[in-house]
Amino acid sequence: MPTITTDRGQQVHYRDHGSDGQPAVLLLHSFFMDGEMFAAQVADFGSEFRLITMDERAHGGTPADAPFDYWDVAHDALALLDHLGIARAAVIGTSQGGFIGMRMALLAPERVAALALLGTSAAAEAPEVAAAYRQSAAVWAEQGPVDALIEQTAAICLGGARHPEWERKWRAYPTEQVLLAIEALAGRDDIVARLPEITCPALVLHGTDDAAYAVAAAEQIVAGIPKSEPLVTVESGKHFLSFTNAEAVDPHLRTFLHAQL
Template sequence: MATVTVNGGQPVHFVDYGGDGPPVVLLHSFLMDIDMWEPQVEAFGAEYRLIAIDERGQGGTPADADFDYWDVARDVVGVMDHLGVERAAVVGTSQGGFIGLRMALLAPERVTSLAVLGTSAEPEAEGTAAVYRQLIGAWLQTGPEPLVDGVATFCLGDYEASSWKAKWRGVTGEQFQRIMTTLISRDSVLERVGEITAPVLVLHGSADSEYPIARAESLVAALPNAEPLVTIVNGAHFLSLSHAAEINPHLKEFLAAHAAGK
């Protein structure tokens, strides 16, 4: 693990697993960190140079000021620059997908291919945003303890999440407010994803508690070079972790075909 300063002074914590295969950048979900990708490191880490990044305000990467996902996309490109990685495949779940889509728009020459799971190109629905604002208030007022069980069920379904709940108990109200505000206030990129010419794989869980399958269908329809939508039956919102056994074969097939680029 290492930390590098990029993008005008932003420290970013990451782990470069090394290897001689094509580089693949891994971008985690909201409230998560690089440990989310342990199933993928185990499944195909020997075949690729996996680079997992802690996004602003999560894991070992601080967020000392307000930011948006375009900023985080620039952070990731900065880490690639630091590592001398000219081009990479990008895999992102939920929030990681927000960032991956913006990377492909911001620096298309750096992204050979993109796989997104349980994500959306659209802004947060106002009703959901209102619920999240209430969650911010509760986290600020009571702390995380009364809330972590519900967050785990919402994001991970029946997955055994005790280790993640332990991490969430250390998230301060200020930290939670900052990262959640970024999520709530994100802009839409659905109108722009037609500019993304790299191959894209979209995977979505049928039991996703955050985004209906229609979000994934809209994204696939708007992308000019999308693979057919992969629906994981009973898949939860953070399905790259909760349903790793089901999604890993799809990721392996997609990366084998597209990670190295043309």
């Protein structure tokens, strides 16, 4: 996978699935995943757009050398677009990817042509949930990726479905990267009040069985972004919606992208 080093000294691994002549779409993955989680989207509409996946800090092939926040990762994403010579792109973000996509749209509104947000939230993590995540980090630091943590991750993120290929990745995750990733998740800031500053068209999709964020989190985003389309709810959809429910969400994504690019 190609790697760039940003002007801030951050390495970013990415994959460019298209060519210069196609409309550009940056896909931002969920917590504990990497760019490979968008394999279904690359297969479903990769011939129609220039799909670019990147591994976010402390995930996949992109390291984190120090504590970071999602504003830092948004800067990484913009630097990747710069490296690829892309002035404007649509952004698709699932869960954590949505945190980053919204921050990209706030940092550089002229760079984000459209924003598709799946299973995400603009709010800070609830204090009790943040505390639980930090407790999980403490267990991981002391005991490593014990079965209970892997099963908990699968339950929250994938609706309990077991994916051995991803579980192998989770078990191989370097502990120092896990701790940095969890702290970025647990400690993120609230941007609800800034949603009206997002000027691009937006599409928000949310699963009715999302175990991390209630549908109300998606409704809050739709209400806050001025050019948001009506909320799309996916019956029985799980938290990592673009991965677990690709057949349901990809037609919506394709239609939205064609309308905006």
